[in-house]
Amino acid sequence: MNITTGFASPTSFPKTQTKVLLLENIHPIAQEAFESAGFHVEALSVALKPEELKEKIKHYQVLGIRSKTQLTADILEKAHQLLAIGCFCIGTNQVDLEFAKERGIPVFNAPFGNTRSVAEMMIAEIISLSRQLFQRSTEVHGKTWKKVSTGCFEVRGKTLGIIGYGHIGSQVSTLAESLGMHVLYYDIVSKLPLGNARSCNTLQGLLRESDFVTLHVPATRQTHQMIGAQALQWMKKGAYLINASRGTVVQIPALAEMLRKGHLAGAAIDVYPEEPEGNHSDFITELQGIANVILTPHIGGATEEAQANIGTEVPAALIRFVTSGSTSGAVNFPQVDLAPSHEGHRILNVHKNVPGVLSEINGIVSRLGANIQAQVLSTEPKIGYLVLDTDRALSQEVKNAIENLATSIKTRMLY
DSSP, rough: EEEEEOOSSOSSOOOGGGGEOSSOOHHHHHHHHHHHHOOEEEEOSOOOHHHHHHHGGGGEEEOOOEEEBBBBBHHHTTTTOEEEEEESSSTTBBOHHHHHTTOOOOEEESSTTTTTHHHHHHHHHHHHHTTHHHHHHHHHHHHHHOOOOOTOOOTTTOEEEEEOOSSHHHHHHHHHHHTOEEEEEEEESSSOOTTTTTTTTSSSHHHHSSEEEEOOOOOOOTTTTSSSHHHHHHTTTEEEEEEOOOOBBBOOHHHHHHHHHHHHHEEOOOOOSSOOOTOOOOOOOTTTTTTTEESSSOTOOOHHHHHHHHHHHHHHHHHHHHHHHHOOOOSSOOOOOOOOSSSEEEEEEEEETTHHHHHHHHHHHHHHHHHHEEEEEESSSSEEEEEEOOTTHHHHHHHHHHHHHHEEEEEEEOO
């Protein structure tokens, strides 16, 4: 689809006709950012049903979602004009990333936006569990006065084990040390420790040493139900488990059993294997009614500051991509970031990563007598992503020829 603009050559999707769909009550600051960039925005407060989304998605170039919208392959198949997806959260497991990649659609998220909010909640829950604050509060609300110290402890001097030492895990590490805690961490990727934190070589080693365990891992095959009966048995008697990462990481029935047996002294759970679609829904979990268990409705990043940060972070990445072709920060795409050119026109090409593609493209440029002003190619096993700046006079011919290559997945004239 080519739409003629004021440029000397047509562009595929000029800003004035680029449409953005925001779902799930994304912070208004995101809409403001897109509109300031010249895009048209429709913002809805809910997640759409699959059939509704299949119809709606046909007409937009940019889609913004949170965690409830499931972008499966059959939905993405209908997104014929979609250029990019923004996940206004940390996780991206609600998107079929491989299918999006094969369709030439980069996916961006917010790896930093809610980091501090989640980390602060982890510290609050560590202290609350250690002092049994939720139990005492519930009792007083029920008109029961039960002043006890048995089973209540300071966190100073205790050991915190952090599973997943990324943006959030490392923040929790820093805050915990400021409380006088000893910090251990386990990560499948080598990470530089902050402060006096110490790396553990094995998950078992961390679980055996820790008084508190917090989880900060993505939903992957490796992490699926990684904290099950065996892992819980490895934990110290009287330890506490805290999960605000992904609901599939912990086997809830096994955790409930270990809590009822008294092997664990408490737990705080913010995420669940299955969660309601919206507020005011009935929700049942085997952890309900167990003493010293804090249950919250997936609110780790639910602060005004976090939502505003995310509402700024994700649009910035999407706007950079739409206006310059930059895929910096995309979770499923080769990373390319080329400064805008003021002399030529820019062509973006996503293609199958097979030998000889770049030679074919350069051959097209040479055969047409065009000049390459700048060129960046980055590849992953399945796809390659090329940003090419070329002469204005011949840019349309170059774009058309590249688009007609058998290896091309998506080609557009940016400017």
